[in-house]
Amino acid sequence: MKRDDLNAFKTWFSMYCASFSSDLEEDQKNFDVKRKHTDDVCSNMLVIAQDLELDDQRAMIAEAIALFHDIGRFPQYQQYKTFQDSISVNHAALGAKVLIETAALGNLPKEEQDLIVRAVTLHNVLAIPKELDRNLLQYVKMIRDADKLDIWRVFLEYYAQPKADQATAVGLGLPDIPEYSPEILTNLHQRKLVLLSSLKTLTDFKLLQLAWIFDLNFPASFRIVAQRSYIDRFALTLPKTDDIADAVDAVREYLNEKLKNG
Ligand SMILES: [Fe+2]
Structure with missing residues (x-):
């Protein structure tokens, strides 16, 4: 080329x-x-x-x-x-x-x-x-x-926008309610991806997106996640429960390991 x-x-x-x-x-x-x-x-x-x-x-x-x-x-x-x-x-x-x-x-x-x-x-x-x-x-x-x-950026912008400004096709039409499926938190602790078919709410979708970190491949990618504070910014959009805080901590720990070893 x-x-x-x-x-x-x-x-x-x-x-x-x-x-x-x-x-x-x-x-x-x-x-x-x-x-x-x-x-x-x-x-x-x-x-x-x-x-x-x-x-x-x-x-x-x-x-x-x-x-x-x-x-x-x-x-x-x-x-x-x-x-x-x-x-x-x-x-x-x-x-x-x-x-x-x-x-x-x-x-x-x-x-x-x-x-x-x-x-x-x-x-x-x-x-x-x-x-x-x-x-x-x-x-x-x-x-x-x-x-x-970049999808993390798109969604953080989407979650921060007033409904009237949101691009309608981005949220997949899931209900924007604080309920979430406990098995998705188990996935985060086990460092596993979440299947799209298991989603019931927009909160589930946010947790699925956090789990994408387990699918990243390159040191530069983990550095970008850290530089852009994606985990902290996602955490701010999630319901404030102990279960979720623990799962987010598990994701943070994974990132820190990758940053250290990369
Ligand atoms: Fe695509």
């Missing part, structure tokens, strides 16, 4: 986003969230790439993966008015389809196109399939970290 290819992808992506622009304020707000998310995931990706000391060529491929990772969100929202994959489509698979059908990557060597399409496809799977080749595996881990690091 050449620098010109990456620049052309950025222009193409801007035009692709613009093609979804809507006169409906609610729809435009939801598209804007994804546009800004993409920009920020690209920045996170570059920080991780730098920390891993990737050469220019590999860093550009990483950035292209970040640029295209959520491209499926645009047609998903346009058709279904939601970002909830379970009631619409798998947005990662849809994104891969868009890349192929539009031939957006047309100028790149076939191997690079495959790498980008496959990393986009795998960015949201619950568990990374075993036996990926090392090269692809590294990009998949990078995009998953870069993505989560």
